[in-house]
């Protein structure tokens with residue numbers, strides 16, 4: 001079976017360095033917000049041109065804490081995409097705000113700025129674009145809407161570390177950029193991990209306070225916070241991996257280019273568009289096809305693992321029934337959810353396996 005991804009290869013390739021980093025963090029004994037977390041925060045912030053990095057427990061908490069740090073809560077509306085992982089709206093709901101969906105663009109599957117504009121009300125406090133599959137959102141129109149209506153921008157960069165739109169890194173456009181180091185993300189650790197990037201000093205200080213029980217000084221608490229810190233051990237691992245991320249991203253791009261070349265003239269396959277100015281990082285390579293479930297079954301029988309990210313758009317999830325949305329409200333997201341299929345994609349996927357995936361996809365379309 002050609003797997004969707006193989007997390008063991010990177011550890012095998014970097015084993016001596018990763019083992020040494022874990023051992024030295026263990027010997028150092030500063031397990032909470034220790035030297036590796038501090039260094040890694042600086043390294044990520046510098047790499048993606050932000051003033052501050054705040055390491056947190058996971059990507060979901062990064063979103064949650066970002067909303068808290070921007071004072072978004074009960075009575076507020078946050079506009080986001082229905083075509084994303086549940087964590088995006090979970091964070092909005094956890095702080096007591098209301099997720100308001102706007103439809104996605106049919107070519108990029110990212111939030112459609114024109115539909116966002118139509119959903120703004122006096123209660124709207126923020127826009128939360130999601131750079132889905134590692135494709136950067138078109139940021140200028142979103143920034144413009146935010147400026148016009150005095151809204152905050154929180155970027156969900158969980159799938160898009162290193163992606164750029166018009167040369168500017170995702171996560172550096174909005175007020176806070178939220179990242180995940182979940183093992184399967186493009187930069188993954190050996191458990192849960194996350195980070196917020198911010199340029200504003202006050203927002204950064206607030207995030208630091210919120211991740212450690214709402215206090216600046218130990219045992220002096222100013223507000224209700226969370227216990228959500230990036231682990232020292234995970235940071236030690238991530239520091240070994242970070243210098244390799246650009247190479248891994250380039251390997252993903254090369255695979256994507258081969259898939260694209262193989263499929264772009266195939267009228268049975270719709271590809272996610274590469275807009276001019278988008279430097280995608282291909283967290284997933286996703287195709288849109290008719291009879292998606294049939295194609296998936298035939299690929300499985302042929303020995304190719306695929307995945308559906310995500311089968312149910314968020315406005316139709318049971319958990320969000322109280323928001324009052326119905327089937328038909330976001331037709332583009334619904335169509336994408338019905339047709340999307342993600343193909344094997346990870347930096348170490350061999351040329352032979354790539355060719356086999358291409359062959360099997362063609363055969364599965366009949």
Ligand SMILES: *Cc1c(COP(=O)(O)O)cnc(C)c1O
Pocket residue numbers: 058059060061084085087088130156158159179180181182192193194
């Ligand atoms: C993975 C993911 C998250 C959540 O990250 P965790 O670290 O798993 O909490 C949020 N949003 C999107 C789009 C994701 O893919």
